[in-house]
Amino acid sequence: MSLISVRDLVVGFDAPAGEVRAVRSVSFDLAPGERMALVGESGCGKTTTMLAMMGLLPAGAHVSGQVLLDGVDILAGGEASMRRHRWTDVAMVFQGAMNALNPVRRVGSQIVEAVRIHGGSRRAGRDRTRELFELVGLAPELAQRFPHELSGGQRQRAVIALALACEPRVLLADEPTTALDVIVQHQIVQLLRNLSESLGLAVVLVTHDLALVPQLCDRAAVMYAGSIVENASCRDLVGSPAHPYARRLVEATPDLAGRRRLASIPGVPPRLDQPLFGCPFQPRCAEAVDRCATEAPSLLDLDPDRSCACHLVGVVV
Numbered sequence: 001m002s003l004i005s006v007r008d009l010v011v012g013f014d015a016p017a018g019e020v021r022a023v024r025s026v027s028f029d030l031a032p033g034e035r036m037a038l039v040g041e042s043g044c045g046k047t048t049t050m051l052a053m054m055g056l057l058p059a060g061a062h063v064s065g066q067v068l069l070d071g072v073d074i075l076a077g078g079e080a081s082m083r084r085h086r087w088t089d090v091a092m093v094f095q096g097a098m099n100a101l102n103p104v105r106r107v108g109s110q111i112v113e114a115v116r117i118h119g120g121s122r123r124a125g126r127d128r129t130r131e132l133f134e135l136v137g138l139a140p141e142l143a144q145r146f147p148h149e150l151s152g153g154q155r156q157r158a159v160i161a162l163a164l165a166c167e168p169r170v171l172l173a174d175e176p177t178t179a180l181d182v183i184v185q186h187q188i189v190q191l192l193r194n195l196s197e198s199l200g201l202a203v204v205l206v207t208h209d210l211a212l213v214p215q216l217c218d219r220a221a222v223m224y225a226g227s228i229v230e231n232a233s234c235r236d237l238v239g240s241p242a243h244p245y246a247r248r249l250v251e252a253t254p255d256l257a258g259r260r261r262l263a264s265i266p267g268v269p270p271r272l273d274q275p276l277f278g279c280p281f282q283p284r285c286a287e288a289v290d291r292c293a294t295e296a297p298s299l300l301d302l303d304p305d306r307s308c309a310c311h312l313v314g315v316v317v
């Protein structure tokens with residue numbers, strides 16, 4: 001059985017011009033220790049999906065669908081149920097988290113506090129901090145430092161340690177390497193991989209940088225305008241992307257495109273506060289046919305390991 005399954009997740013936000021439908025029926029499953037990426041351009045609904053899984057959407061958000069943990073829908077029980085599972089079962093490293101540590105408190109004390117909030121003693125918090133620092137590759141004495149006394153990479157390790165304080169089974173990592181140089185990026189990705197392997201931690205990596213994905217993940221779901229348009233193993237997605245948008249993403253990623261000519265993706269994603277007709281990628285798709293403008297494609301299985309939402313895939317691509 002899956003550890004965590006997202007089923008038909010829909011999220012809308014009230015906005016002056018009408019409801020912003022940020023997530024449109026997203027579904028995926030994650031087994032213990034599995035690592036999946038959620039990839040796509042800015043604004044396609046990646047962060048909103050993660051916040052919904054944490055029960056941390058802002059007021060005014062409408063959510064439907066299910067988040068099944070061990071087969072039980074944790075969304076259905078409202079905030080009380082989310083509070084039981086947040087941090088202890090599902091934890092998140094937020095976008096820009098390196099700046100999210102409390103600047104006036106020593107790093108170690110922030111982890112002690114997290115353990116205490118969840119019922120542990122101060123002593124247990126200190127022991128856990130030592131354990132976590134070792135786990136994320138930080139020298140124990142760094143626990144006494146303030147966040148500004150750490151390097152960017154050390155801060156991100158501390159943020160990951162904080163997220164792991166209550167031994168979650170699922171870690172949602174939202175752009176965890178943004179603002180880090182390439183070498184440190186690689187180290188953080190390596191750390192997440194080691195943690196996943198040694199702890200059996202399931203990881204969702206949210207990123208717009210497809211080049212990072214094969215370094216960490218087994219599979220990737222490509223999101224466009226609030227929907228998953230392709231879900232495949234990293235090897236298939238990078239080696240032979242099926243959806244035209246996924247192909248453009250691969251071509252637009254220097255490290256993956258190799259010596260291939262780099263192509264940018266012309267046009268912009270559709271507004272999410274307007275009704276969408278047909279395939280949302282159709283206005284930007286060089287291969288679109290008449291049907292694409294009027295009929296929304298469903299996400300269909302191409303084989304047991306890959307699904308894709310495109311009228312052309314499996315026909316003439």
Ligand SMILES: Nc1ncnc2c1ncn2[C@@H]1O[C@H](COP(=O)(O)OP(=O)(O)OP(=O)(O)O)[C@@H](O)[C@H]1O
Binds near residue numbers: 014015022045046058
């Ligand atoms: N609180 C909110 N109120 C209204 N609209 C919102 C709110 N939060 C997000 N949105 C909109 O929802 C859509 C999806 O945003 P989201 O942040 O999930 O995308 P993303 O793929 O994570 O992008 P990024 O990589 O830039 O974070 C965007 O159009 C965004 O403007």
